Amino acid sequence: MHDHSVHIQCQECPIRHRAVCARCDTGELNRLEQIKYYRSFQAGQTIIWSGDRMEFVGSVVSGIASLTQTLEDGRRQMVGLLLPSDFVGRPGRAVAAFDVTATTDVVMCCFRKKPFEELMSTTPHVAQRLLEMTLDELDAAREWMLLLGRKTAREKIASLISIIARRDSALHLRKKTVTLSVDLPLTREEMADYLGLTLETVSRQISALKKDGVITLEGNRHVSIPDLDRLLEEAGDDSDGGMLV
Amino acid sequence: MHDHSVHIQCQECPIRHRAVCARCDTGELNRLEQIKYYRSFQAGQTIIWSGDRMEFVGSVVSGIASLTQTLEDGRRQMVGLLLPSDFVGRPGRAVAAFDVTATTDVVMCCFRKKPFEELMSTTPHVAQRLLEMTLDELDAAREWMLLLGRKTAREKIASLISIIARRDSALHLRKKTVTLSVDLPLTREEMADYLGLTLETVSRQISALKKDGVITLEGNRHVSIPDLDRLLEEAGDDSDGGMLV
């Protein structure tokens, strides 16, 4: 289960400056280095089951994981999309509140919960950074509540695409390619679970946006955006270029 | 604007052990005592406008405030209900992301942002408690996402009532009155904004739950719950008595 084939020095870690360790000094990093271990998960694998004891916390190093919640009758809602540098688990809570699933192959940098909690109470920078990240996630969750409660299917799809576009233009720093383009990291069904729709509606609305020239598709997963402003308008977001995920 | 007619000693404060100051020792409390001030808001008054500079943060001492978000065309979604001891504002952010409105008359214990941030970086207990509270809010927001994305109108109403019931049975510690009863602190329209429904649907579903004997009404706002398990069943929540707000 524990995959020791991967091991990265913190100093070389691709998420060094965005993850929970972002603020750590060299000394703190050494302590983390000592207690950390890597685990890999295949696409589709469940990382943590809701209700299970959580014996570890950690950061997504690569790949994408999702947080989901399910009603007994099977209705499912995705409540978070975890990208590289996002933190999984909750110090101070014994039991997981949500399912965490690997959407793509995932590598995580893990810490057993106990040592991590001790480290948190002695080194301020981890706790500070975690607070900051949690506040960001809370803001994102609240933006998402607006989407789930009040947006139309078309606006939901446009919002999702623009969020993904914004996020990975931030990651790759390619500023203004004439035509922005992104890969959707989710199946139609996963998008539906994220947006509170059915997969058929997702498919139809994507087709509609395509027909209306808002987006172009190459294959099922690759989306080009000829006019980002147009897409943002379709997303219905408050004009003030708000800050989501 | 600043209302100095109210002033409570921290030691006597009703939210002393639940608010952001819960973990503070006497020394820390003294520092807070020096920089705090009280403000009162009338029902309906806006406490903070989205997009405004936030010059203060603080705790709700009494009354109920709501966090809301609005699309240009007026569609509105409530994204949080702030009860006594809940924290308002976000250290490390200059501008408010949501509207904060007093739903009932509200008294807040405020701190100017700068001094509070300084205090946070020097006293661990405030930051620790704030992290804990933020993580709780994030969990609650995610539960709410499931409600908004996947629950039916009837389940939404039943969920809201059971959350209010759970919350203030926790507050008043009256364990098992034969028939549990609660006051709804929101108008039908505010409930609609919270649940992602219209006020007509809220009204109809409340009537339906009443007709089916799940609840009883005295007046418009007072709800009695003869059988809590029945109500929880109607709410559709995962059987494991999950922990919301």
Next chain:
DNA sequence: ATTGCTCCTTGATCCAGATCAACAACAGGG
């Protein structure tokens, strides 16, 4: 008591998105 509020209820109709159903495109794997 009458007027004018705000808040709530109920009825009639409509429609966006769910549901049910068929099929297409593609990737392995024998």
Next chain:
DNA sequence: CCCTGTTGTTGATCTGGATCAAGGAGCAAT
């Protein structure tokens, strides 16, 4: 190459909740 499973598209129909519309109940001000 065909078979089988997964993922995605599109059409036909249904329905839960929105929308449009009317009126009631409580209450403060005149």
